[in-house]
Amino acid sequence: MILHYDHIDSTNRVAKDLIAEGTPSGTIVRAAAQSAGKGQYGRVFESPQGGLYFSLVLEPDLPLDQSPLITLATGLACLRVLEGQFSLSPLIKWPNDIYLAGKKVAGILCENVIKPGLDGPTATVIVGVGMNANNQVSDFADEIQPLITTLFEHLHHRIDLDVLLADLTRAIVGQVTRLKHERAIVLTEWQQADLLMGRSVVYLHDSRSLTGTGLGVTAQGTYRIREDSGLEHQVIGGQLRLSSA
Ligand code: BTN
Numbered sequence: 632m633i634l635h636y637d638h639i640d641s642t643n644r645v646a647k648d649l650i651a652e653g654t655p656s657g658t659i660v661r662a663a664a665q666s667a668g669k670g671q672y673g674r675v676f677e678s679p680q681g682g683l684y685f686s687l688v689l690e691p692d693l694p695l696d697q698s699p700l701i702t703l704a705t706g707l708a709c710l711r712v713l714e715g716q717f718s719l720s721p722l723i724k725w726p727n728d729i730y731l732a733g734k735k736v737a738g739i740l741c742e743n744v745i746k747p748g749l750d751g752p753t754a755t756v757i758v759g760v761g762m763n764a765n766n767q768v769s770d771f772a773d774e775i776q777p778l779i780t781t782l783f784e785h786l787h788h789r790i791d792l793d794v795l796l797a798d799l800t801r802a803i804v805g806q807v808t809r810l811k812h813e814r815a816i817v818l819t820e821w822q823q824a825d826l827l828m829g830r831s832v833v834y835l836h837d838s839r840s841l842t843g844t845g846l847g848v849t850a851q852g853t854y855r856i857r858e859d860s861g862l863e864h865q866v867i868g869g870q871l872r873l874s875s876a
Pocket residue numbers: 640641642643644665667668669670671672674676678684685686727728737738739740759760761762
């Protein structure tokens with residue numbers, strides 16, 4: 632089932648309501664624009680007309696503690712579609728941002744809805760993807776314009792968002808399915824597109840910060856950072872960025 636709204640607050644919010652009503656895995660909620668798109672860290676994800684904004688409901692056959700990997704698999708899926716369909720060369724900034732030539736072109740927000748089960752709790756996952764596509768940088772708020780890009784800025788022509796949605800959802804299901812038997816290969820492929828690998832990064836969590844060198848993801852989906860002292864950390868949940876950014 633695909634639900635298409637012209638304008639809605641957040642497709643992730645609608646997907647959550649549909650899950651409560653028993654919607655099946657595979658449901659897609661799409662909007663041409665959002666007024667309160669949900670981003671990481673409680674931020675609003677700016678969603679003007681021309682972008683592709685959707686939430687895919689998935690019931691992955693994975694243990695609950697592997698759900699952080701779904702964000703990584705979704706990032707890899709976005710990467711493969713942008714490479715394969717448009718010959719672009721994106722990179723992924725852990726855990727959920729897709730970058731083109733140093734600027735963000737897409738963001739991913741996966742949210743879990745936990746249900747009790749006979750063999751322990753299971754998660755239905757809302758895979759939310761927002762991609763700046765047929766819009767232009769000038770369509771966004773002044774303060775984020777220097778940080779973002781759109782597919783239009785790279786391709787110089789408009790693309791068919793219906794086709795992009797079909798390609799992305801197929802690729803996401805494919806990459807998430809691979810996590811069950813090919814997790815290590817998926818992570819190796821992800822690692823090859825890691826924007827932060829070997830670079831100087833800052834990790835912010837609550838009021839604490841950590842500076843070091845990005846070392847890539849672990850099998851659990853956490854990110855490794857090595858401080859100049861040699862001390863290594865595995866982080867999850869906070870913000871990680873290039874220290875020059
Ligand atoms: C981020 O970059 O912080 C994550 C952004 C995720 C945005 C998408 S747009 C479609 C879906 N619905 C939402 O409300 N958020 C996600």
